[in-house]
Amino acid sequence: xxxxxxxxxxxxxxxxxxxxxxxxxxxxxxxxxxxxxxxxxxxxxxxxxxxxxxxxxxxxxxxxxxxxxxxxxxxxxxxxxxxxxxxxxxxxxxxxxxxxxxxxxxxxxxxxxxxxxxxxxxxxxxxxxxxxxxxxxxxxxxxxxxxxxxxxxxxxxxxxxxxxxxxxxxxxxxxxxxxxxxxxxxxxxxxxxxxxxxxxxxxxxxxxxxxxx
Numbered sequence: 353x354x355x356x357x358x359x360x361x362x363x364x365x366x367x368x369x370x371x372x373x374x375x376x377x378x379x380x381x382x383x384x385x386x387x388x389x390x391x392x393x394x395x396x397x398x399x400x401x402x403x404x405x406x407x408x409x410x411x412x413x414x415x416x417x418x419x420x421x422x423x424x425x426x427x428x429x430x431x432x433x434x435x436x437x438x439x440x441x442x443x444x445x446x447x448x449x450x451x452x453x454x455x456x457x458x459x460x461x462x463x464x465x466x467x468x469x470x471x472x473x474x475x476x477x478x479x480x481x482x483x484x485x486x487x488x489x490x491x492x493x494x495x496x497x498x499x500x501x502x503x504x505x506x507x508x509x510x511x512x513x514x515x516x517x518x519x520x521x522x523x524x525x526x527x528x529x530x531x532x533x534x535x536x537x538x539x540x541x542x543x544x545x546x547x548x549x550x551x552x553x554x555x556x557x558x559x560x561x562x563x564x565x
Contacts (some may be wrong), residue, residue: 353439353442353461353482355463355464355479356495358480359475360386360427360451362383362387362388362426363386363387363388363426364387364388365388365389365427365428366388366391366424366425366426367383367388367390367391367425367427367429368388368389368391368392368393368421368422368425368428368429369382369383369391369392369393369399369428369429369431369432369456370392370393370394370417370429370430370432370438370441371392371394371430371432372392372394372395372396372397372398372401372435373398373431373432373433374398374499375431376394376398376401376429376431376432376530377398379429379431379465380392380401380404380410381400381404383427383429383526384404384409384410388427389411389481390410390411391408391410391411391412391413391522392405392410392412392413393409393412393413393415393416393417393421393427394412394413394414395398395414395415395416397412397558400460404486409507409549416437417441418458419444419489421440421455422444422445422448422450422493423448424489424508424555426450426451427444427450427451427452427453428441428445428451428452428453428463429455430452430453430454430455431455432455437441437453437457438455438460438506439454439460442454442460442461442462443460444460445462451463453465458482459482464514466478466479466488467479467485467488467489467491467492468492469492469495469499471499471500471501471503471504471507472503472504472507472508473507473511474499474503474507476496476499477487477493478491478492482556483529497554500544502540502543502544502557503540504540505543505548505551506543506551509551509552509555509556510531510555513534513555513556513559513561514527514531516561517530517559517561520541520561521559522561530558530559530560534555534558534559536553537555537558538554539551539554539555542554
């Protein structure tokens with residue numbers, strides 16, 4: 353099956369996770385980091401999920417899920433230990449046009465959660481089909497080594513520069529050429545070496561802007 357790759361803006365969206373184990377914990381935390389309003393439905397929780405619940409960061413419904421629990425969700429992740437429960441939840445979501453990912457069986461899902469390299473604003477996703485999760489994980493590990501934490505630093509500085517250039521460089525084509533030149537420069541190498549100040553100076557130099565210390 354051919355999938356359509358996309359990234360979702362979940363900020364403020366109601367998202368539901370079914371299950372209270374390690375898989376549910378991982379998904380709940382990922383949704384929280386994306387700014388979602390997270391509800392976890394499970395009779396039991398991992399210590400971390402319990403901590404998140406007690407601190408008010410997630411909503412916990414200590415019960416088995418019912419169909420009405422999913423009605424107002426934008427997205428549901430069925431991560432229970434029961435294939436039957438996951439499949440049932442997926443069917444409910446499809447009927448109500450709610451995005452759903454079922455850990456197993458995977459073919460019940462309307463979207464797939466890929467292997468991800470997370471570097472702040474940089475997200476690199478890998479999916480090798482339902483039969484190739486091991487390959488996807490190997491590729492993810494390779495990319496994780498290739499694209500280190502310096503890319504998080506790079507993008508945070510690039511976003512700050514972008515805001516400044518919107519004010520100081522009105523021509524869109526000129527801005528695009530500057531960003532292309534920065535991408536092809538030695539800025540990433542400088543950041544990889546921990547030479548933060550030099551990298552910032554280099555970016556400002558390429559942009560033709562006065563460096564702000």
